[in-house]
Amino acid sequence: MAPNLYAGLVVILGTDDSVPRKLLKGLRSLLYPPHCGSCGCSLAEYDPEQTLCEPCLAKIFPPPGEICKVCSHPMRGLLLCPNCEGRLWHLTVIVTGCRYEGLARELIQRFKYGRDQSLMRPLGDLMMPALRDPRLAGKEFDAIVPVPLHPVREREREFNQAALLSLRLAQHLNLPVMHLLKRNRGTLPQAGFDRTRRLRNLEGAFELTGGFDGEIRLLLVDDVTTTGTTLNSCASVLMQAGADEVCAVTVARG
Numbered sequence: 001m002a003p004n005l006y007a008g009l010v011v012i013l014g015t016d017d018s019v020p021r022k023l024l025k026g027l028r029s030l031l032y033p034p035h036c037g038s039c040g041c042s043l044a045e046y047d048p049e050q051t052l053c054e055p056c057l058a059k060i061f062p063p064p065g066e067i068c069k070v071c072s073h074p075m076r077g078l079l080l081c082p083n084c085e086g087r088l089w090h091l092t093v094i095v096t097g098c099r100y101e102g103l104a105r106e107l108i109q110r111f112k113y114g115r116d117q118s119l120m121r122p123l124g125d126l127m128m129p130a131l132r133d134p135r136l137a138g139k140e141f142d143a144i145v146p147v148p149l150h151p152v153r154e155r156e157r158e159f160n161q162a163a164l165l166s167l168r169l170a171q172h173l174n175l176p177v178m179h180l181l182k183r184n185r186g187t188l189p190q191a192g193f194d195r196t197r198r199l200r201n202l203e204g205a206f207e208l209t210g211g212f213d214g215e216i217r218l219l220l221v222d223d224v225t226t227t228g229t230t231l232n233s234c235a236s237v238l239m240q241a242g243a244d245e246v247c248a249v250t251v252a253r254g
C-alpha cells in the first residue's frame with residue numbers, strides 16, 4: 001500500500017483514540033515496520049511500543065540501587081550525598097532513567113552532536129522507568145518544562161534536545177509542554193568546574209519567558225545531569241514565579 005493511500009485513510013478514519021485509530025496503527029506498522037532506534041534491527045517481534053531492541057537495552061545501565069534521595073548521586077548508607085549537604089534545593093527530586101555510560105552515552109551524543117532527531121523517541125522512552133521512582137509516588141504534574149538552550153547554541157544544533165525529549169514524554173504522560181524558561185546568556189560547560197564555579201557560571205542564566213497561574217506542579221526535563229546545578233537554577237526561577245513544586249527527570253546521570 002502506497003504511503004499516500006495510508007495518508008488518505010488517516011483523513012477518512014480520523015486520528016481519535018478509537019477502533020479506526022488502532023486499525024491505522026496496525027496499518028502503519030505493516031507499512032513502516034518499526035526498527036531499533038540504535039542498531040536499526042527490526043522490532044517486529046517486540047512489543048509495538050518498544051523503540052530499542054533487547055540486545056541494545058542490555059547495553060543501557062539502570063541507576064545504582066543506593067543513591068542520594070535528592071540528586072540521585074550514587075552513594076551508600078546516607079540520605080544525602082556530600083554534594084547535597086547544606087545545599088539549598090529549589091526542586092524536590094531529580095530522577096534519572098539510566099547511567100551516562102555505555103550505549104546511553106553514545107545515543108545521547110548521537111542525538112545532540114550527530115543531530116539525529118529520531119533518537120528523541122528511544123531516549124524519551126528511557127525516562128519512563130524513572131517516573132516510577134518511589135520518590136515520585138503520589139506526585140502529579142500539570143506540565144512539562146524543558147531546560148532551555150541558549151538561542152545561539154539552538155540555532156547551531158537546529159533543535160533543543162530537552163524540548164524534543166519533553167515532547168516524547170508529553171505523549172506518554174498526556175501533559176502539555178510549557179516553554180517557560182529562556183537562557184539569558186551563554187554559559188561555559190559545567191563539567192570540570194567545582195561547585196562554587198558551577199553556581200557562579202549559572203548565576204542569572206535563566207529567566208522566565210511566560211507567566212502561569214500559581215499552584216502549578218512542574219516536571220523539568222533535560223538530557224543529562226551531573227550535580228543538578230542547571231536543573232536547580234531553572235527550578236529556582238520557576239519557584240520564585242510561584243510554582244507549587246518542581247521535580248526533574250533526565251535520561252541519564254553522569
Ligand SMILES: [Zn+2]
Nearest residue numbers: 036039053056
Ligand atoms: Zn538494537
Ligand SMILES: [Zn+2]
Nearest residue numbers: 068071081084
Ligand atoms: Zn545528592
